[in-house]
Amino acid sequence: MLAAGLRAQLERLGGVVTSTIWRLGYASRFLAYLVLHSGTALRRFRLTIAEIYFAGVLSLVIILVSGLFVGMVLSLQGYETLQRFGASESLGVLVALSLVRELGPVVAGLLFASRAGSAITAEIGLMKATEQLAAMEMMAVDPVARVVAPRFWGGVISMPLLAALFSASGIFGGYLIGVQLIGVDAGAFWSQMQAAVDWSNDIMNGVIKSVVFGVAVTWIAVFEGFDAPPTAEGVSRATTRTVVTSSLAILALDFILTALMFTGGSR
Amino acid sequence: MPQDSIVEIRNVSFAYDAAQPVLRDINMAIPRGSVVGIMGQSGCGKTTLLRIIMGALRPSAGSAQVLGADTAKLDTAALYAQRRRMGMLFQFGALFTDLSVYENVAFPLREHTTLPEDLIRDLVMLKLNAVGLRGAAALMPTALSGGMARRVALARSVALDPQLILYDEPFTGLDPISFGVITRLIRQLNDSLGATSLIVTHDVQEALGVVDYVYFMAAGRVIAQGTPAEIRASAEPFVNQFVNGKRDGPVPFHYPAPGYAADLAVGTA
Secondary structure (H helix, E strand, O other): OHHHHHHHHHHHHHHHHHHHHHHHHHHHHHHHHHHHOOHHHHHOHHHHHHHHHHHOHHHHHHHHHHHHHHHHHHHHHHHHHHHHOOOHHHHHHHHHHHHHHHHHHHHHHHHHHHHHHHHHHHHHHHHHHOOHHHHHHHOOOOHHHHHHHHHHHHHHHHHHHHHHHHHHHHHHHHHHHHHHHHOOOHHHHHHHHHHHOOHHHHHHHHHHHHHHHHHHHHHHHHHHHHHOOOOHHHHHHHHHHHHHHHHHHHHHHHHHHHHHHOOOOOO | OOOOEEEEEEEEEEOOEOOEOOEEEEEEEEEOOOEEEEEEOOOOOHHHHHHHHHOOOOOOEEEEEEOOEEHHHOOHHHHHHHHOOEEEEOOOOOOOOOOOHHHHHHHHHHHHOOOOHHHHHHHHHHHHHHOOOHHHOOOOHHHOOHHHHHHHHHHHHOOOOOOEEEEEOOOOOOOHHHHHHHHHHHHHHHHHHOOEEEEEEOOHHHHHOOOOEEEEEEOOEEEEEEOHHHHHOOOOHHHHHHHOOOOOOOOOOOOOOOOHHHHOOOOOO
């Protein structure tokens, strides 16, 4: 009896593992097919620009407002700690480095996943459920090339720009609180920031992170949409999966990338 | 079989799972210029047959010759080239919800031709006029009624002047006026374009008024065929039940179940 129960448990575990690996392989093949069939999206770039508008421009408000608040909170919390060590003039450095290296790409990625990623999944899933993709295929138009690829590239291009704007908005928020409200010296705030933030180690590493997150989130979003069962329930589950999976992917990838970029302060 | 058939189905069988074949040994010939109906109950295999004709599925046995080519032997590029000569109307129209009526009809023209914009405009207006919706060109699909959406989709599916037009349940959910409009349009477009039409439907009474010839399917087989008059007069019990909408017949009213008394637990208390 016990052996049979154990066996059933093991079988279930094995089933979950193999189906997860199978799905990952399927998603990878989908990505390869998508990239190989991106000719239309790049040649008729207007299609991709429309998606940059939907994924990027329409996410601006949430990105800028969130960035502002994150920067303001960083400034408040950072000042409290820094002033204990008499280093409150380094506030600009703390705010800028936290945003550019970590919070900008990660928080912008999480917001992008829930704002744009979920919309992409729902849209593609509903197009599938209402036979729009099948109709396109019957008109001899490849839906991956015409519908999926422009959304993918639109997301990949938008994400680094959104992360940069998030950081910029956050630094402005930090300035508002640190300099205007608390009274840290403006000259010290900006000049220390300028001296301490490094182009390749800080800015570029942040950009690399945001590009990686952009690819991951948009890939998950278009795949979940395209693979969604063509029913109301299927699309709603796929949308949830997009947000959950891409959020976890961002946090896990952030750890891996940070570990790879870590220099131990020896630069 | 006649030489000038647009579609020829020879001994086609199909099964997702070998134990439960969906189609068994189907033979059909659809002559050029005709409007042919494939009718039967939901689940009788008619949609599967349509997918085989579209080239979306390959038959397990037999062959489907469509527009002179064996669909199972075409690669993706050849299949796409073939589909440019075919139009398809989906059950609920399947209009692109992010494009206006005008852009929906222009879609196949933009994707497959390099025509200048003013010529595309003329062609779109011509097609929309044919379905009576030239005035709705600027509307979005969400602003259309079910019947109007179906007409726009019909204009879109004939945008490239196809030789073969496929209809998947074109009458479902239409009010009587829209239904009358759609049936007339199916016939008009077929004759004016010199096309051939294939209608897959379970709306028998409606479809019998428009088709030239009917194939009746049940459980994956063709059980009857003939002109609408022959089908109406058919003595075949299933066809008779279906055409006349009888409650009971070869297709029972009750889903198989154990005895009624047993389910109500009569005599056990």
